[in-house]
Amino acid sequence: QLARYQLRKDEPAVTKDGVRVRVEMNAGLVMDMELLREVGADGVGLFRTELQFLVGKTLPSVTEQTETYASVMDAAQGARVVFRTADIGSDKRAGYMHGPVEANPAMGWRGLRVATDREGLLRMQLRALITAANGRPLTVLLPLVTTSEEMAHAWELIDKEIARTKKVGEPIPEKLEVGAMVEIPSAAWDVRGLAKYADFLSIGGNDLAQFFYAADRESDLVSSRYDYLSRPFVSFLKRIVDEAGDLVALGYCGEQAADPLMALALIGIGYDRLSVAASAVMPLKQMVRSIDRAQLMARMDRLLKEETGIPLRQRMTQLADDLG
Ligand code: PEP
Ligand code: MG
Numbered sequence: 001q002l003a004r005y006q007l008r009k010d011e012p013a014v015t016k017d018g019v020r021v022r023v024e025m026n027a028g029l030v031m032d033m034e035l036l037r038e039v040g041a042d043g044v045g046l047f048r049t050e051l052q053f054l055v056g057k058t059l060p061s062v063t064e065q066t067e068t069y070a071s072v073m074d075a076a077q078g079a080r081v082v083f084r085t086a087d088i089g090s091d092k093r094a095g096y097m098h099g100p101v102e103a104n105p106a107m108g109w110r111g112l113r114v115a116t117d118r119e120g121l122l123r124m125q126l127r128a129l130i131t132a133a134n135g136r137p138l139t140v141l142l143p144l145v146t147t148s149e150e151m152a153h154a155w156e157l158i159d160k161e162i163a164r165t166k167k168v169g170e171p172i173p174e175k176l177e178v179g180a181m182v183e184i185p186s187a188a189w190d191v192r193g194l195a196k197y198a199d200f201l202s203i204g205g206n207d208l209a210q211f212f213y214a215a216d217r218e219s220d221l222v223s224s225r226y227d228y229l230s231r232p233f234v235s236f237l238k239r240i241v242d243e244a245g246d247l248v249a250l251g252y253c254g255e256q257a258a259d260p261l262m263a264l265a266l267i268g269i270g271y272d273r274l275s276v277a278a279s280a281v282m283p284l285k286q287m288v289r290s291i292d293r294a295q296l297m298a299r300m301d302r303l304l305k306e307e308t309g310i311p312l313r314q315r316m317t318q319l320a321d322d323l324g
Pocket of ligand 1: 046048087183203204205206207208253254255
């Protein structure tokens with residue numbers, strides 16, 4: 001099995017009817033970058049920069065951040081890396097950052113909320129990213145966006161850092177793409193609003209499912225109680241891809257896309273950019289090659305509408321069997 005995947009790992013994943021599906025990998029350490037070529041990923045769809053913030057005893061300096069990002073970009077050798085700015089708070093706590101004690105940290109002061117209140121934090125990180133890019137293209141993704149106003153605020157900080165870079169005579173990125181993570185229902189419901197401030201959107205299905213089901217991803221009692229491969233959640237995801245249409249580029253970086261049946265469902269509702277754990281890249285590319293997307297989309301459409309009461313996962317298992 002593995003050998004067959006490996007033989008074709010460097011080829012793009014194209015469905016039988018000619019649709020290219022980009023299969024990227026999620027990463028968070030410089031070390032992870034070795035895997036990029038090894039598994040044949042089409043880039044890094046999510047680089048969780050907060051890992052550097054979480055492992056240390058103090059806030060990493062701009063120089064330390066710059067070194068990390070430069071190493072990542074060097075290792076990528078031109079492949080696109082989506083740098084998600086530090087998503088701190090809730091399940092990603094930094095011991096040295098003394099935030100408020102909150103009863104519900106998952107819905108509290110975290111992600112972009114922290115970054116726009118502590119502007120220095122985001123500006124330092126943007127500065128490090130711009131310096132590390134040293135004129136190369138740069139892709140930045142903002143975490144836990146709730147409203148388009150927050151994106152507008154983030155853009156003010158981005159513009160200030162670009163202006164500063166020009167002023168000190170350093171190179172600005174040849175191309176700068178800024179994306180918003182869609183991992184809160186309010187953002188998912190406002191694709192058009194977000195699209196005004198984002199070059200692309202990336203679905204963070206881990207948090208989005210948590211908020212969709214009101215089920216704490218950190219709680220053993222409820223985190224896996226509700227199947228994300230369900231009609232309600234998958235049709236919610238479909239609305240996002242339908243709204244995005246040609247308006248804004250869209251990807252999915254939640255870990256659920258490593259589940260083959262979920263990946264099949266996502267492709268079947270129109271997602272064509274999935275970012276998954278490195279270990280899932282090769283099998284996912286191979287699966288893409290085995291499907292006819294038009295046929296899959298028609299069948300998904302029917303499965304989402306049917307009212308047989310049979311769980312979607314069970315129906316997807318049958319669908320996968322039919323497709324071979
Ligand atoms: C997500 O929420 O789906 C996501 C990709 O981000 P993280 O898992 O780091 O919160
Ligand atoms: Mg998240």
